[in-house]
Amino acid sequence: MSGDSHALPLRQGTTFSEDAVPEIDPTTTAGLLAERLQAWKHAVVYLEDYVGAVEKVHKAHAKEYERVLKTISHPLKEGAHFDQGLGGVAGFFENMRVNTQAMINSNAETEKTLKGSVLPILERLHKEIKAKHKEVTHGVEKGAKEIDKARNNTQKHIELLGQHTAAFESTGGKMTPNDDPYVIQRGVLHRLNKQVVEENNHRNDLINIQDGFKAFEAHVIQVVQQAMDALNQVAGGQAEKTRALYTDMLGAAQRIPGDFEWKGFINREGHRLVDPNEPPRNVDAIVFPNQDHNSTKPLIEGSLERKSRNKLSWGTQSAYYVVTPSKYLHEFKDDDNLRHDPKPELSIYLPDSVIGAPTGEKFHIKGKDKSKSFSSKLAGTSELNFKAHSAAEAQKWFDAIRIAAGATGPAYESQPPSPDASGPGSSSDAAPKVGKIDTAHKDQDVGITGDKTVSSPTAISPIATRQDTLKDTVASEEKKATVA
Template sequence: MSGDSKTMPLRQGTTFSDEAVPEIDPTTTAGLLTERLQAWKHAVVYLEDYVGAVEKVHKAHSKEYEKVLKTISHPLREGHHFDQGLGGVAGFFENMRVNTQAMVNSNTETEKTLKGTVLPILERLHKEIKAKHKEVSHGADKSAKEIEKARNATQKHIELLGQHSASFESTGGKLNPTDDPYVLKRGVLHRLNKQIVAENNHSNDLLHVQDGFQAFEAHVVQVVQEAMEAFNQVAGGQAEKTRALYADMLGAAQRIPGDFEWQGFQARDGDRLVNPNDPPRSLDAITFPNQSHSSTKPLIEGSLERKSRNKLSWGTQSAYYVVTPSKFLHEFKDDDNLQHDPKPELSIYLPDAVIGAPSGDKFNVKGKDKGKSISSKLAGTSELSFKAHSPADAQKWFEAISVAAGATGPAYESTPASPVVGGPESQGSTSSKMSKVDSGHKQQEAGITGETVSSPTAMSPTDKVASGPTTPAGEEKKIIG
């Protein structure tokens, strides 16, 4: 047999695609291999039945050999697993049928010897195959259930992403924090990674089992050959004719190469086996619906330091913050989507918040945590103090937050003093008020078109945005220093 004939063909039936949830039954290979073990077990059962019948036939005359022939008169179960030509298991059984027909009139008296030497070999082999079958089927069932569970979780989250991505368009982007398409997309990546790990582990397990099949089948063939050799030594001690017939059956078994049936099996059903050359699935190569939807792309994201809200603590803590098109400021522990489910630690809905203009590398946001945690429900409205990496970064964060919040007032430079809103000194002239409103409207329009609006000239912290004649009441966004 040439080396080329041993090359495993491509197995298109088990090659994972780049779809998030492939339409592939993970038990296909396992089911095929367990069925093959069934075929081998039934082949051994055929031999057990045959030798057992021969044992009984040796107690009687030629009529009893008719019973022997009946044990192998039917085609092999799962016979499509075996090569139907000469030189294989099917040819071996056909040879046995022919020679047994010639033994119909032979008389043997070796019942006890057959019972004590040949049958135990086959019975042990039967138990080995049965144990192997149980090992493969139980392991495959367990990992297949894990894959099914993981795929269901991924599919459910993808459907949620599709639902709320569509809702983002119809509702103008006002969603609950947990329904934010950005958050849902990260949740999809988390579940998809767990699914891929389960799929790759299942594939590796099957490949390990599959690689051991050739050696196991060679062992089965070797044990069958040993059983047939013992059978020949016992039954062939009779008349020369009987001995010659049994020797011919032995020759048919010995002529089967250990890998003959496996190589033929690969040639016929190789497309359903695991291809060892297939690379494992990669998260980077997979696409899924709404992966690049505009609602999943942050306006700005990165790490910031935030002063602790705990009055007993004076330090700061670093976290990963994101401003999303859904107008939320989310806080995450980090930007890792794989190790844990990326659920926001804090979610501020910016249109309801008050934003302070940056002072150096610091800026403030005052708002209520819209998350569903118990702590967010008890916290109420609080002022959060942030520190960026530089004053330029702080200005970028302020501008992105202002765009998301839909602010109509100009950006005021923060000062150490607390702002006073509504004092008579803060009213200013009519022209001054109008210029502030106009500047705010320009900033809001720039937010809609995605342009970056530079902060206007810093003003007194006691100033506030005054409603002009063309600005409806309640539409302004206060920006404090």
């Protein structure tokens, strides 16, 4: 039965899925193709043995032809790779067995010619197949190791994200900057991108190897046909009968289309090969655990300008800032997760910081950098001066930071305290600290949560509220002192 009568099966994806770390072994396709090359090599070895035996037959007469028949009497190794019907490699060898049986009584006198012209053709083909086998096994093996290494790194970071997202729920979101699920999730995307690059490079290598198999196998069959043609010319001149037998074997080889075995192979094993029409993997289409967890969604993010903490420097520098549900203000160089590992260069824990109300486009935060970077160890606690693109945007950042810090958290006043509150004769209870948010402002923050990016609310400025409260308190204390 010809392999052309079978409909080619639909290929299934063998190396790609929507999972972050696929369970598919990247060496599966390469191993299959290497095994196929082994089958071709053994087929050529069959022919080498056959021609070598024919050479001996021409020297040892009829008895030696029985040895020729023995060289091809066994089934082909890796025979499952060949179409067992007529018209293929397996049918070709069966044709050889029948015709060789008829040559048992023939005489051979052309030993040297066979040894010098036919065998070298097959030996060169044998070496070509071995070189192709080495290219497939060694070249692809290196790419598979890189994929395994990249997948292990991705899996470890995904597991780390799972641990800290679980810890976020149990600890109420208080954790170190490096344990912030937002930061870890960006690290997952960074490692996942490296993994996808390795997988796509490995995939392209496999596709190139697969595409070359059709032409290579056609070349193998062409060389086999050339070897059989040379054998026919040398040994066929012995007698008309012998020539007719070798001509029949040559015809059996020439009737094999160059892509006959490959089409049959695709029909049987196509589902295990890489589909070149399948699109490459894309990080945006991959889903991994805790990707959309609330702790990974920023309250607010965008670019701001910040004055350097170095007093000798001038001007401001632009960077990418994020306020996370873990109550951190992180600074990054940019919002790119692919070119480099997105680690914060500055991390301020907002509940432990002093926050100043915005003045136009500017606002201030006084806190300690907890990012454990070299600059954080030198700077310690310092005041950070930010500048937004507009006053409305500065107010949005202030509202988001105040919510993340908590309604009862400290607030920073850039203006000095009132002289009445610090003058002589004032008691400690009559001069409340300006650094705390007042009760009225606290009531405004009841019910505010930090699970979504906030817009700019219309709220009373916290500085104005605290100053009015201070004046009312001082006036009340002076009135009591006058009455007494």
